Amino acid sequence: xxxxDLIEKIAKALVDHPxxxxxxxxxxxxxxxxxxxxAQSDIGKVVGKHGRTIRSIRTILNAGGMKxxxxxxxxxxxxxYSAEQEEIGMNKKGPCVRVRLIRPNGETTLTLExxxxxxxxxxxxxxxxxxxxxxxxxxxxxxxxxxxxxxxxHIIST
Numbered sequence: 001x002x003x004x005d006l007i008e009k010i011a012k013a014l015v016d017h018p019x020x021x022x023x024x025x026x027x028x029x030x031x032x033x034x035x036x037x038x039a040q041s042d043i044g045k046v047v048g049k050h051g052r053t054i055r056s057i058r059t060i061l062n063a064g065g066m067k068x069x070x071x072x073x074x075x076x077x078x079x080x081y082s083a084e085q086e087e088i089g090m091n092k093k094g095p096c097v098r099v100r101l102i103r104p105n106g107e108t109t110l111t112l113e114x115x116x117x118x119x120x121x122x123x124x125x126x127x128x129x130x131x132x133x134x135x136x137x138x139x140x141x142x143x144x145x146x147x148x149x150x151x152x153x154h155i156i157s158t
Contacts, residue, residue, distance in 0.1 A: 099111070
């Protein structure tokens with residue numbers, strides 16, 4: 001069973017709306033970022049009290065990664081993300097902060113939005129760490145404010 005299928009199966013078993021569970025994988029050489037999206041009402045079920053459930057799922061991922069010699073990063077996405085409102089830096093809850101991963105070829109691989117700046121900063125650090133460990137040399141990780149201005153940018157280097 002693939003890691004993506006495993007996360008999907010676990011998430012569907014936990015939530016009330018299994019049809020709204022989606023997992024996207026961004027593969028790297030040594031690291032894979034898994035994005036888990038569930039219904040707004042199901043986020044608490046996936047995260048659990050004090051984050052215990054999501055930590056347990058990440059522990060399972062880490063154990064699986066030991067066998068395959070790959071690092072997995074699991075992120076629960078904000079279900080209120082709206083691509084149409086990305087242009088003006090807004091999502092359904094109001095102003096947002098974005099974290100963006102740009103590959104060396106200039107392709108934007110990942111864009112995440114947050115309504116809480118501290119969440120964006122933490123995610124930024126985790127993505128920088130994952131890209132560095134995976135040696136995505138030349139890739140850029142950016143943190144943008146509500147106006148789309150780059151607040152932090154890290155270029156992965158040797």
